[in-house]
Amino acid sequence: MPELDRFDVVVVGAGPAGLAAANAAAGFGARVALIDENELPGGQIYRASRGSISASVREVIEDLSKKSVVRFDGSTVFEAPSDGVLRLWGPRGTQDIGYRSLVLAVGGRELFLPFPGWTLPNAMGIGGLQALVKAGLDVREKRVVVAGTGPLLLAVGAYLLEHGARVPIILEQAPLKDLALFGAGLVRYPAKIGQGISLGRHIATRLRAGAWVERAEGSRAVESVTWRKGGKSFQTECDFLACAYGFVPNVELPQLLGCEIQDGFVKVDDQQLTSVKGVFCAGEPTGIGGVDLSQVEGRIAGLVAIGQDDQAEALFGKRESWKRFARSMDRAFALRHELMELSTPDTIVCRCEDVRAGDLVAWESSRTAKLQTRCGMGPCQGRICGPATQKLFGWTQGSVRPPLSPVPLSALGRPLDEIEN
Amino acid sequence: MTVRINGKEFEVSPGTSVAAALLNIGYSGFRRSETGESRGPVCGMGICLECRVQIGGVRHVRACMVTCQDHMEIETDA
């Protein structure tokens, strides 16, 4: 039996939300554990670059170690074997840890919508490509088409240019008038302005608003994309396509723990408490709102977890203002209906099982489609095709089962090939 | 630092993930799909599992979640 280590507060996810939660809880002397499956803390936005962490995150981490927060880096939570216990797989193998309070700060992932050619090698996510560059991918002189929607499009466009890529075009599906509205909204949020201004003129000349990728072409990998704007189609050659349509929450671990899901997000009260006693949730799983909202929610969760309710309440106003900002983003970057109609019958929707759009039209729910076609039954467990079929067909996502991610055979004592099936 | 990819030795700089190393060397397809299509990384963060390769004899390892180590043995399309 794996040994059990007990903590007052266990935080899963070391992004902005999880770091804030761990810091807040440990500030009052609680015994805190912080778990993240990445080799270094930071989450998506502060992801370490070539093994080195940015100065601001390093400061937070030093603070955490002063407060004796126990870090479980490179460790994935894949099961909740009993009440108050999590099972993780990491450098030390399988391990169980116990908690009195749990903060789930597991973040989100990019939303991918299928189009012909989206499964070609070198077609990937926007944050996905950025993460690979941070992990050492050399994009110098590479032609990268950046497409999709949201502020990440411009941020990553700028990031790629800084790293020597050629970015012929940036395609934002939202029409220009909504973008302008969003720009105006930014003024009310001083912290965001710096980010906006640094994007500069070289981005503006590449940006096409109200434009989207219709298909990607290539033999062994992406060689060009065909895109649409103003009723006309255009073709642009490229080495990489970075394309995603915003974010969806990671709700699988909260679901496994029995937390109520409402409209696709983890339901929490004012204190970030889920429907399960002692289990809090903060950041992207409760609503997509960006780094500042994640941070303040994490802080509130960490404080309430150790009984500092008054301190937490003082932050409610700040949280509300970031939520307003999030709502204005949602409006500005609402997805256009044309994006839901890009697939042809032979376009793959479920990449794990190679289930095509034409195989799915006959079914009325993800459950029947799963049984009949294996859609969503592969190793990613529907994390990519689930949100897509939700947008395309209005299907809600089904239940989850452990292990939440494919851990090596030794973690479970049975072969991985078996877990996949 | 060197890694062996499909039996051939390559120089990589420290801190590079296996996925980034493969792409830098010119492998864009890492694995074969159920119907034999060539696939490579999509999410870059451990969720899509399209970047699976064999590392040190262990199959189905997410190339985007592993940093290259000296003398690592990597196999694509395994």
Ligand SMILES: Cc1cc2nc3c(=O)[nH]c(=O)nc-3n(C[C@H](O)[C@H](O)[C@H](O)COP(=O)(O)OP(=O)(O)OC[C@H]3O[C@@H](n4cnc5c(N)ncnc54)[C@H](O)[C@@H]3O)c2cc1C
């Ligand atoms: C790929 C990607 C790139 C992004 N890049 C940017 C950017 O450049 N600029 C920007 O403003 N915003 C970016 N964002 C959005 C940004 O992530 C959010 O705005 C915000 O920072 C989210 O913070 P968070 O703490 O809620 O989640 P995250 O930062 O996503 O942190 C969640 C953490 O939980 C960990 N985790 C999840 N499940 C488990 C588990 N079962 N076991 C162990 N650990 C687990 C993850 O590894 C992750 O580190 C990006 C998002 C994604 C998905």
Ligand code: FES
């Ligand atoms: S690129 Fe998606 S899991 Fe590695």
